[in-house]
Amino acid sequence: APYHTVVVSANTDRALEAFELGVLDFIGKPFTQERISKAIERFSLHQFKGQCQRLSYRKNNVLCFLQVDDIQFIQAAGHYSEITTKDNQTILHDKHLDRLMQILPQGFMRVHRSYAIPLDEVKHIEQHSGAKYIAHLHSGASVPVGRTKFSTLVDALGQ
Missing domain, CATH: 2.40.50.1020 (LytTr DNA-binding domain)
Known part of the structure; x- marks a missing residue:
């Protein structure tokens, strides 16, 4: 889908229904900054799944990159x-x-x-x-x- 939906609602009893309809995440009120951050991370993971072409890693305080094709x-x-x-x-x-x-x-x-x-x-x-x-x-x-x-x-x- 070209868009993703995150529902923010006090009606947490409807979360299952929301997921059945395909929402990316459901955040119950009252919410915390940590919970919002988790939803953003979930979006990022979902958005870029399968698009990672290289991984970064540290070796002796140097940031290195590895092509996933080399794994x-x-x-x-x-x-x-x-x-x-x-x-x-x-x-x-x-x-x-x-x-x-x-x-x-x-x-x-x-x-x-x-x-x-x-x-x-x-x-x-x-x-x-x-x-x-x-x-x-x-x-x-x-x-x-x-x-x-x-x-x-x-x-x-x-x-």
């Missing part, structure tokens, strides 16, 4: 993320994997609670006993695939 896979590392590039460099990013998934382009998929990959990097998927799956990437790296993510991954790759 081989991303692994959760506590409150941070470890990004492994196609030339096998590891970059520690200050955002959690959940947050990175909100800004990365559509071609990235969370395949495990601790891993995300660009779909075009998948060479094949191997099944092991006990319903364990491993995605083998073109680079030669291997990434675990969660049982609950397997069929979604196969569907995404089959299209």
